[in-house]
Amino acid sequence: MSDNADKGPPYRGYHDIGGLPGGPVACVERPFDDWQKLSEAIRGALEQKNRTVSLDEIRRVFESFGEHLYETLGFYERRAEALTILLTEKEIVTREEVLARMDAIAAARGQRVDHAARTVEAT
Amino acid sequence: MTPEPIGYSADAVDPSRPVVEGHEGADYYALMTEALHKILLEKQVLAPADTDRVIAALEAPNVTWGARIVAQAWKDPSYKARLLADGSAAAREMGYTIKEAKLVVVENTAALHNIIVCTLCSCYPRSLLGQPPWWYISKNYRARTVREPRAVLAEFGVAIPPPMEVRVHDSNADMRYLVLPKAPLHTTERPFEDLVRLVTRNMLIGTELVEPYR
Numbered sequence: 001m002s003d004n005a006d007k008g009p010p011y012r013g014y015h016d017i018g019g020l021p022g023g024p025v026a027c028v029e030r031p032f033d034d035w036q037k038l039s040e041a042i043r044g045a046l047e048q049k050n051r052t053v054s055l056d057e058i059r060r061v062f063e064s065f066g067e068h069l070y071e072t073l074g075f076y077e078r079r080a081e082a083l084t085i086l087l088t089e090k091e092i093v094t095r096e097e098v099l100a101r102m103d104a105i106a107a108a109r110g111q112r113v114d115h116a117a118r119t120v121e122a123t
Numbered sequence: 124m125t126p127e128p129i130g131y132s133a134d135a136v137d138p139s140r141p142v143v144e145g146h147e148g149a150d151y152y153a154l155m156t157e158a159l160h161k162i163l164l165e166k167q168v169l170a171p172a173d174t175d176r177v178i179a180a181l182e183a184p185n186v187t188w189g190a191r192i193v194a195q196a197w198k199d200p201s202y203k204a205r206l207l208a209d210g211s212a213a214a215r216e217m218g219y220t221i222k223e224a225k226l227v228v229v230e231n232t233a234a235l236h237n238i239i240v241c242t243l244c245s246c247y248p249r250s251l252l253g254q255p256p257w258w259y260i261s262k263n264y265r266a267r268t269v270r271e272p273r274a275v276l277a278e279f280g281v282a283i284p285p286p287m288e289v290r291v292h293d294s295n296a297d298m299r300y301l302v303l304p305k306a307p308l309h310t311t312e313r314p315f316e317d318l319v320r321l322v323t324r325n326m327l328i329g330t331e332l333v334e335p336y337r
Contacts, residue, residue: 015243015244016242016243017142017242017243017262017265017266018240018242018243018265018266018269018270018293019138019242019266019269019270020138020140020141020142020266020267020270021139021140021141021142021266021267021270022141022142022144022262022263022266022267023141023144023263024263024278025258025261025263025264025267025275025278025279026257026258026261026263027258027278027279027330028257028258029256029257030256030257032181032253032254033149033153035149035152035153035156035157037178037181037182038156038157038160038174038178039152039156040177040181041174041175041177041178041181042156042159042160042163042169042174044174044177044180044181045169045173045174045176045177046163046168046169048173048177049168049169049173052168055296056296059244071143071145072143072145072147072148073145073146073147073148073152074145074146074147074148074149075146075245075260076149076152077146077147077148077149077151077152080152080155080156081148081152081155083159084155084159087159092163092166092168093159093162093163093166097162098155098158098159098162099158101158101161101162102154102155102157102158105154105157105158105161106154113151113154118147118148118151118152119148119150119151120150120151120154
């Protein structure tokens with residue numbers, strides 16, 4: 001915070017993009033993919049079960065997990081990353097077990113996961 | 124474990140720096156979601172029926188629900204008055220419960236055009252209309268609509284004559300907006316279902332017109 005304190009208010013998060021310049025709006029339609037639906041459903045189901053997570057918490061995570069991820073990832077991808085981080089914080093899962101399971105599922109399909117580049121490629 | 128400090132960024136407050144429209148990572152996060160789901164099932168944090176139920180609820184709402192509210196308002200002035208006074212209550216009258224927030228309905232007239240955005244996140248009346256379109260959740264739309272709404276509207280092929288006012292509504296966690304498009308002529312004579320068919324999702328967001336403004 002000290003860096004920002006020098007700049008004086010208002011402090012503005014990287015998600016607070018209203019009014020910034022941008023390119024043309026791509027007026028296109030994209031389907032609501034099955035994985036996006038499942039990701040939203042996991043969050044919704046956990047929210048309904050004893051409020052294990054809330055949308056506000058998910059927002060807090062992706063609004064603080066760093067500008068690089070916020071800029072590079074898509075909308076549902078940001079939320080999926082935030083969900084895993086949140087469940088890790090709450091000690092419901094560990095990141096290691098999630099990444100290991102991703103590797104195992106990919107390997108069974110003849111794929112390899114690059115966790116640094118966040119890609120899945122055929123081997 | 125101490126949480127990381129919030130990542131306020133000097134770059135993000137530079138008002139001349141364009142937003143970055145990244146949409147990477149789909150394959151990776153599809154796989155992460157699958158892995159996470161399997162783990163949560165194994166740990167019995169979730170049962171298969173839990174996510175099935177939420178998916179059914181995500182898939183149920185659709186644009187027709189919003190279109191029916193609009194058609195009703197076009198046909199019935201007293202319903203329109205109730206809709207503009209309390210969107211959530213008027214939606215409930217038609218059988219639609221807006222679960223996520225208060226619904227605020229804004230009316231297009233010959234003098235005023237309304238357009239909806241969510242600059243901070245992508246708040247949208249999902250429990251009425253379903254998931255927002257891809258462009259609505261894009262950073263270019265979120266960033267530019269509050270600064271240059273007429274230019275954004277032009278990209279959708281919508282021309283707003285200069286004397287008209289354009290009002291931009293920035294949604295938030297507590298308020299979701301719906302545009303009541305300007306009614307075509309002869310709505311009282313036309314069958315209700317014909318009116319419903321005229322209304323598209325983009326009209327309910329404000330990026331399409333039933334008829335051009337004059």
